[in-house]
Amino acid sequence: MSVTTRALGDALRARLGPDGATDDPAARAAAAVDGCQPSWVARPRSLEETARVLALAHDEGLVVLPRGSGSALALGTPPERADVVLDLARLDAILEYSPDDLTVTVQAGVTAGALAAALAGPRQTLPLDPPGWSRRTLGGIAATAASGPLRLRYGAMRDLLLGVRFIQADGVSTWGGAKVVKSVTGYDVPKLLVGSLGTLGVIGELTLRLHPLPETEATGLLLLRGPEAAQEMVSRIVDSTLQPNRLEWLDAGALAACGLPAAPAALAISVGSVAPAVRAQHAAIAEAAAAAGTRVETVGPAFWRAYDRVLAETGNTVLRVATLTSRLSAAMAAIRSALGADAAMVVTGCAPLGLLRVAVDGSEPTRLGQAIERLRGFVAEDEGGVVIERAPVALRTRVDPWGSVPAGALELMRTLKREFDPGRSLNPGRFVGGI
Amino acid sequence: MLLSPAFLDELRGIVGADGLVLSTEGRMTYECDMHTFYKGAPDAVVLPLRAEQVQAVAKLCRRARVPIVPRGSGTGLIGGAMAAQGGVMVSMTRMAAVLDVDLPNRCATVQPGLINLWLTHAVAERGWFFAPDPSSQMVSSIGGNVSTNAGGPHCLKYGITTNHVLGLEMVTGAGELVRLGGKAAERPGYDLTGAAVGSEGTFGLVTAITVRLTHTSEAVKTALAAFRSMVDASEAVSAIIAAGMIPAALEMLDEAIIKAINAGTGAGYPEGAGAVLLIELDGPRAEVETQAERAAAICRERGAISVSVARDDAERALLWKGRKEAAGAVGRLTAAYLLQDAVVPRSKLPQIMRELVAIAERHRLLIANVFHAGDGNLHPLICYDDRNPDELARAKQANEELLHACIALGGSVTGEHGIGADKAQSLPLQFAESDLNFMYRLRGAFDPDRLMNPGKLLPTHPACGEGFRPARPVLPAGTWV
Numbered sequence: 001m002s003v004t005t006r007a008l009g010d011a012l013r014a015r016l017g018p019d020g021a022t023d024d025p026a027a028r029a030a031a032a033v034d035g036c037q038p039s040w041v042a043r044p045r046s047l048e049e050t051a052r053v054l055a056l057a058h059d060e061g062l063v064v065l066p067r068g069s070g071s072a073l074a075l076g077t078p079p080e081r082a083d084v085v086l087d088l089a090r091l092d093a094i095l096e097y098s099p100d101d102l103t104v105t106v107q108a109g110v111t112a113g114a115l116a117a118a119l120a121g122p123r124q125t126l127p128l129d130p131p132g133w134s135r136r137t138l139g140g141i142a143a144t145a146a147s148g149p150l151r152l153r154y155g156a157m158r159d160l161l162l163g164v165r166f167i168q169a170d171g172v173s174t175w176g177g178a179k180v181v182k183s184v185t186g187y188d189v190p191k192l193l194v195g196s197l198g199t200l201g202v203i204g205e206l207t208l209r210l211h212p213l214p215e216t217e218a219t220g221l222l223l224l225r226g227p228e229a230a231q232e233m234v235s236r237i238v239d240s241t242l243q244p245n246r247l248e249w250l251d252a253g254a255l256a257a258c259g260l261p262a263a264p265a266a267l268a269i270s271v272g273s274v275a276p277a278v279r280a281q282h283a284a285i286a287e288a289a290a291a292a293g294t295r296v297e298t299v300g301p302a303f304w305r306a307y308d309r310v311l312a313e314t315g316n317t318v319l320r321v322a323t324l325t326s327r328l329s330a331a332m333a334a335i336r337s338a339l340g341a342d343a344a345m346v347v348t349g350c351a352p353l354g355l356l357r358v359a360v361d362g363s364e365p366t367r368l369g370q371a372i373e374r375l376r377g378f379v380a381e382d383e384g385g386v387v388i389e390r391a392p393v394a395l396r397t398r399v400d401p402w403g404s405v406p407a408g409a410l411e412l413m414r415t416l417k418r419e420f421d422p423g424r425s426l427n428p429g430r431f432v433g434g435i
Numbered sequence: 436m437l438l439s440p441a442f443l444d445e446l447r448g449i450v451g452a453d454g455l456v457l458s459t460e461g462r463m464t465y466e467c468d469m470h471t472f473y474k475g476a477p478d479a480v481v482l483p484l485r486a487e488q489v490q491a492v493a494k495l496c497r498r499a500r501v502p503i504v505p506r507g508s509g510t511g512l513i514g515g516a517m518a519a520q521g522g523v524m525v526s527m528t529r530m531a532a533v534l535d536v537d538l539p540n541r542c543a544t545v546q547p548g549l550i551n552l553w554l555t556h557a558v559a560e561r562g563w564f565f566a567p568d569p570s571s572q573m574v575s576s577i578g579g580n581v582s583t584n585a586g587g588p589h590c591l592k593y594g595i596t597t598n599h600v601l602g603l604e605m606v607t608g609a610g611e612l613v614r615l616g617g618k619a620a621e622r623p624g625y626d627l628t629g630a631a632v633g634s635e636g637t638f639g640l641v642t643a644i645t646v647r648l649t650h651t652s653e654a655v656k657t658a659l660a661a662f663r664s665m666v667d668a669s670e671a672v673s674a675i676i677a678a679g680m681i682p683a684a685l686e687m688l689d690e691a692i693i694k695a696i697n698a699g700t701g702a703g704y705p706e707g708a709g710a711v712l713l714i715e716l717d718g719p720r721a722e723v724e725t726q727a728e729r730a731a732a733i734c735r736e737r738g739a740i741s742v743s744v745a746r747d748d749a750e751r752a753l754l755w756k757g758r759k760e761a762a763g764a765v766g767r768l769t770a771a772y773l774l775q776d777a778v779v780p781r782s783k784l785p786q787i788m789r790e791l792v793a794i795a796e797r798h799r800l801l802i803a804n805v806f807h808a809g810d811g812n813l814h815p816l817i818c819y820d821d822r823n824p825d826e827l828a829r830a831k832q833a834n835e836e837l838l839h840a841c842i843a844l845g846g847s848v849t850g851e852h853g854i855g856a857d858k859a860q861s862l863p864l865q866f867a868e869s870d871l872n873f874m875y876r877l878r879g880a881f882d883p884d885r886l887m888n889p890g891k892l893l894p895t896h897p898a899c900g901e902g903f904r905p906a907r908p909v910l911p912a913g914t915w916v
Contacts, residue, residue, distance in 0.1 A: 174867075175870045187878070191626045211681070238539070242719075274725045274726065276721035280721045403623055
C-alpha cells in the first residue's frame with residue numbers, strides 16, 4: 001500500500017467530505033466482514049463520490065469491500081484484507097418511477113421494503129422476495145443474485161433488471177442495458193453484473209421491470225406423508241395448467257419453525273389473480289390433494305411473512321442446493337444422509353425450479369464440510385451445485401463456499417476479472433475460483 | 436480474402452467434402468440474410484455435424500486469422516449472417532436435432548440449427564411449448580434466436596429468448612469448447628449464459644442450447660378492437676396495462692396495413708379503421724374471461740369503433756391471420772421498405788405516433804405500422820420506390836429521424852431484431868464511450884482475436900479499439916489532495 005492510513009483518510013475525506021468517511025473504531029468494528037476490520041468506512045452520497053473512492057482505491061492498490069444492508073456478508077470466501085468498506089446505504093433515492101411503463105430506476109442502496117412502499121399506491125410490485133427481503137438493498141440483491149418464492153412466477157433479478165449503472169474498478173461510470181422493458185441493444189451487461197458479488201464493478205443504479213400486484217391472493221398448505229408424496233404432487237402441479245405464483249417445499253423442520261401442524265413434508269402454494277380465478281385454481285389444487293389422500297389447509301397472508309422470517313433467521317449455516325425438480329425427494333434423502341439422521345434442520349425451497357435451501361445450526365465444521373462435499377457429489381449429476389449462503393468463518397475457510405466451476409467456464413470468468421479489475425481491488429478472493 | 440489450398444484442404448478434412456461449399460453459385464446463396472442491403476459472400480461455407488467439427492474449424496481459422504461468420508436459417512433482419520469481410524461461414528443447418536426433452540424438469544436441449552417451431556411441435560401434444568415466438572418461427576433457428584436474443588408477439592408476457600435459455604455449449608472465439616449454465620436453475624459464478632445470449636456470434640459459435648419449456652395455458656382469449664386513430668389505440672394500450680393486466684400479446688396495426696391485409700387475405704378487419712389492436716390473454720380460464728371483458732370495456736371507453744372477442748379457435752385464428760400475414764401484405768403497398776425496430780417507453784406511444792405521422796408527411800412517404808404495442812416496440816415500415824433514388828434518400832432520412840425521436844423519448848435502438856451490421860453505428864446514440872468500451876472488452880474475453888463475426892454489433896468507434904481510456908472521475912474544484 002502506498003498511502004498510510006492517515007493519508008488515506010485525508011484522501012477519502014477530500015472525496016467524500018468530512019462525514020463521508022470514518023475510521024472511528026466502533027464504525028470499523030461494525031463494518032468488519034468475517035472479522036476482517038477495514039481501515040476506513042466510506043459512505044458516499046452519490047455515484048460520483050462512489051466513483052472517486054474506487055478511482056482512489058484503484059490508483060493506490062487498496063482493497064474495497066462494497067456492502068448494502070449487510071445481510072449477505074457471510075456469502076463467499078472470507079476476505080483476507082479490507083482497506084475500505086464501501087457502504088452504499090446512503091444511495092437511497094428512488095430516481096424515476098413510471099407506473100404506466102411498469103419501470104422504476106433506483107439507487108443501489110434503496111431497500112426492497114422502501115421500494116414496495118413507493119409502489120403500493122399504484123398497486124405495483126417488484127416481485128423479488130429473497131429471505132429478509134424488505135430490509136435488503138436492491139444493489140445487494142442484484143450483486144448476490146438472491147431470490148425467493150416468487151421467482152417461480154416472475155423470475156429472478158436476472159429477469160427483472162433492465163438496465164444498470166455501475167462503477168468499474170478504476171472509477172469509470174458505466175451503463176449497460178436500457179430503461180425500456182424490451183431491448184436487445186448491445187451486449188446484455190446487466191446479466192453479467194447480477195450475481196457477480198461486486199467483483200467486476202460496484203452497482204450504483206438499477207432500472208427494474210415491475211408487475212401489477214395480483215388483485216387477490218390465497219395460500220394453501222398441503223401436508224404430505226413424506227418427500228415422495230411431495231415430489232409426486234409437485235410433478236402433478238408442474239405438468240398442469242395451474243399457475244401458482246409460489247410453490248414452496250417444507251420439510252418437517254420447516255413446518256415446526258413456522259409453527260404449523262406437524263407432518264413429514266408439506267407444500268405451500270399460493271395463487272394470485274382475479275378472485276374467480278383464484279377460487280377456481282384453489283378448487284383444482286384441492287382436487288389434486290384429495291386424489292393424493294390429503295387436503296388443503298387455507299393459511300392467511302401472514303404465512304408468507306412468517307415464512308420469510310424463518311428463512312432469514314434460522315440456522316447459522318445455510319446451503320443453497322440447486323438440483324432438478326424430478327430429483328427433489330432424492331435430494332432430500334441425500335441431505336438427510338449427509339447431515340446425519342439426527343441433525344436438526346430446516347429445508348425449504350422453490351420446488352418447480354429444483355432449488356432447496358438447507359438451514360442448520362452447525363458447530364462442527366469438519367463434519368459439515370464433509371456433508372457439503374457429499375451433497376456436491378449428489379448434485380454434480382444435475383450440473384447443479386451447493387453454495388454456502390451463510391456459515392461461520394471456520395466452515396467457509398475449510399470448504400469452498402461456491403463449489404467448483406467447470407474449467408472452461410472458470411477460465412472465462414478469470415479472464416473477465418483480469419480485464420475489468422486487474423489490480424484486484426474489488427472483493428478479491430471472495431468469489432468463485434479465488435476471483 | 437483468398438483462402439489457401441492448404442487451408443481449404445484442412446477445412447475439407449474437418450467437415451468432409453459434403454460439408455464444404457466453395458463454388459461461386461453455392462457461396463452466393465449465403466451472401467445475405469433477410470436484410471438484403473448488406474451483402475458479403477463468404478469465401479467458404481462449412482456445414483458441420485458435431486461440436487468437435489465446429490471447434491476444429493474455429494481453431495483452424497484462428498491459426499490462419501480467418502474471420503468466422505455463424506449462420507442459422509438466414510432469416511435475420513440486421514445483416515448479421517453475412518460475411519462482409521469474407522472468411523468462413525459456419526452454417527448450422529445440419530445440426531438441427533432435439534437432443535433431449537425433459538418435461539419433468541421443464542426443459543429441452545437442442546442443436547442450434549433446429550427450427551424454433553419444431554421444438555414446440557415436439558412437445559405440444561404433451562401440453563408444452565417453447566415461448567419465444569418471433570414472427571419467423573416457422574423458419575428461424577433456435578441458434579439464431581439465441582444469437583439475436585429474439586422476441587415475438589408473446590414476449591410481452593413471457594419474456595424474450597434470454598429468459599428461456601438455461602445453458603449453452605459453445606466454441607469461443609479462442610477455440611475452447613465450453614459449457615455454460617445447464618438444466619439446474621443456479622450455477623455459481625458469473626452468468627456467462629446471460630452475457631452470451633444476444634451476442635450475435637461475436638463471442639463464439641453456439642453448438643447446443645438448453646431451454647426452458649412452458650406449459651400451455653388453460654385458456655386463451657383473443658379480442659380485436661378497431662379505433663379511429665393510432666393515438667386512440669395507443670392510449671387504450673396504456674389503459675389496459677394501467678388496469679393491472681399483462682396480456683400475452685398486444686399488437687397494433689395501422690390503416691395502411693389494415694387495407695393491405697383486407698385486400699389480400701380477407702381477414703375482415705373493419706374498413707375505415709385508423710388502427711386495430713389485437714389483444715390476446717392466456718392463463719387460467721376465469722382470469723382470461725374476466726380480463727378479456729375488462730380489456731374490451733377499456734377499448735370501448737377509449738373510443739373504439741368496434742370490439743370483437745373470438746368465441747372459438749377458428750375465430751381466434753382469423754383474428755390472428757391478418758397479423759401473421761402483415762409482412763406479406765406489405766408487398767401490396769410497396770416494392771421496398773426500410774424496417775425499424777426501435778422501442779419507446781409504452782407511455783410515450785401516443786407521442787411517438789404523432790411524431791411518426793409528422794415525419795411521414797415531411798418526407799412525403801408512406802410509413803406503415805404493425806408492431807408490438809404492449810412493450811412499446813415499433814416496427815414502422817418506411818415504404819419507398821426503389822427505382823427512385825430521391826425517395827430512398829428521403830426514406831433513409833425519415834428512418835434516422837424516427838430513431839432519434841425514439842431515443843429522445845428514453846427508448847432503445849432495437850427491441851428484438853438485434854444490431855448486426857445494420858444498427859452498429861447507432862449504438863453511440865444510446866451508449867456513452869465508457870459503455871461501448873466495456874462491451875468491446877467484454878467481447879475480447881470470449882474472442883481475443885476478434886475474428887468472430889467481425890463488423891457486427893459493435894460500432895466503428897474509438898471506444899471500441901485498443902488503448903482507449905474512458906474518462907475517469909475528477910475531483911471537484913477546490914478539493915485538496
